[in-house]
Amino acid sequence: MECDKCGREAVMHAAYSGLHMCEDHFCESVEKRVRRRIREDNLLPDDATPEDPETWVVGLSGGKDSVVLATILHDTFARAPRVELVALSIHEGIEGYRDESLAACEELAAELGIRHEVVTYEEEFDVRMDEVVEEDPENMSACAYCGVFRRDLLSRYATRFDADKLLTGHNIDDEAETAMMNFLEGNITQIAKHFDASLGGFEGGCSERSRGESEAFVPRAKPLRDVPEKEVALYAHLRDLPAHITECPHAEEAYRGEIQELLYELEERHPGTRHSIMAGYEELAALAASEHRGGDGEFGECERCGGPTRTDICRKCDLLAALT
Numbered sequence: 138m139e140c141d142k143c144g145r146e147a148v149m150h151a152a153y154s155g156l157h158m159c160e161d162h163f164c165e166s167v168e169k170r171v172r173r174r175i176r177e178d179n180l181l182p183d184d185a186t187p188e189d190p191e192t193w194v195v196g197l198s199g200g201k202d203s204v205v206l207a208t209i210l211h212d213t214f215a216r217a218p219r220v221e222l223v224a225l226s227i228h229e230g231i232e233g234y235r236d237e238s239l240a241a242c243e244e245l246a247a248e249l250g251i252r253h254e255v256v257t258y259e260e261e262f263d264v265r266m267d268e269v270v271e272e273d274p275e276n277m278s279a280c281a282y283c284g285v286f287r288r289d290l291l292s293r294y295a296t297r298f299d300a301d302k303l304l305t306g307h308n309i310d311d312e313a314e315t316a317m318m319n320f321l322e323g324n325i326t327q328i329a330k331h332f333d334a335s336l337g338g339f340e341g342g343c344s345e346r347s348r349g350e351s352e353a354f355v356p357r358a359k360p361l362r363d364v365p366e367k368e369v370a371l372y373a374h375l376r377d378l379p380a381h382i383t384e385c386p387h388a389e390e391a392y393r394g395e396i397q398e399l400l401y402e403l404e405e406r407h408p409g410t411r412h413s414i415m416a417g418y419e420e421l422a423a424l425a426a427s428e429h430r431g432g433d434g435e436f437g438e439c440e441r442c443g444g445p446t447r448t449d450i451c452r453k454c455d456l457l458a459a460l461t
């Protein structure tokens with residue numbers, strides 16, 4: 138097959154758009170989608186200048202998604218540095234697995250010349266995921282604990298580093314899976330949160346929230362969310378990025394796995410399914426957020442850690458109490 142743009146040999150075919158692309162045109166198209174997302178989500182205010190840049194904290198796990206995101210962001214702002222990037226990695230206490238991926242993070246940060254910070258569950262919470270899995274007092278998946286702890290650290294450290302934005306490398310497959318899970322679970326609160334947490338809600342939602350008493354809300358963004366997982370992997374491979382591709386040994390989100398398979402099949406038979414799910418979901422989330430706002434209790438401070446919560450004790454402190 139030939140590239141639809143230049144006639145050279147194609148390295149990929151995107152069924153959802155019908156395009157065949159060569160290596161160069163494919164990489165360019167991934168980069169363009171990320172930059173368009175940054176523009177359309179208004180991530181970069183006009184008053185950010187090389188003299189007074191924004192600070193963006195990027196969650197860097199060493200997996201292909203965050204490695205590709207950090208690389209494209211770095212390349213985007215290299216010539217006119219209106220954004221200063223800080224890579225933030227989290228060691229969950231998963232022996233072997235996380236040590237290897239942290240090596241990938243260090244290699245990348247050194248290559249790009251960006252600041253790199255590492256925080257650990259052990260130092261922050263006195264827990265290690267390897268032990269949490271054994272104990273499992275709440276009888277839930279490892280990913281459920283891990284997700285709560287990771288979100289807490291990402292947002293807390295983004296605040297500590299004075300970040301203007303907190304960016305994560307979610308791709309369109311991750312986002313469509315989460316959307317389907319929330320939809321199938323009938324979880325409107327969670328759907329509304331998608332609007333608040335993504336930059337779709339940036340102008341109305343997040344900025345309003347972050348003006349509140351709690352300083353804990355650094356607006357979050359997912360500039361890779363238009364790019365399918367396979368394309369992220371191909372991009373990392375073609376550009377020979379130091380991505381660690383092994384799956385977490387504790388990954389066991391059974392329901393997410395089922396949804397993932399369902400979406401693979403649907404996408405195969407009906408290319409474009411993920412894109413249409415996300416287009417509809419974002420509109421739905423905006424509606425849900427406007428309905429929910431104000432009716433859901435205000436954010437207060439957790440009695441134990443001072444983090445933002447709508448209850449007396451936040452979810453993270455609940456889980457930590459169960460673990461110790």
Ligand SMILES: [Zn+2]
Pocket residue numbers: 140141142143144145158159160161162
């Ligand atoms: Zn081409």
Ligand SMILES: [Zn+2]
Pocket residue numbers: 439440441442443444450451452453454
């Ligand atoms: Zn708390």
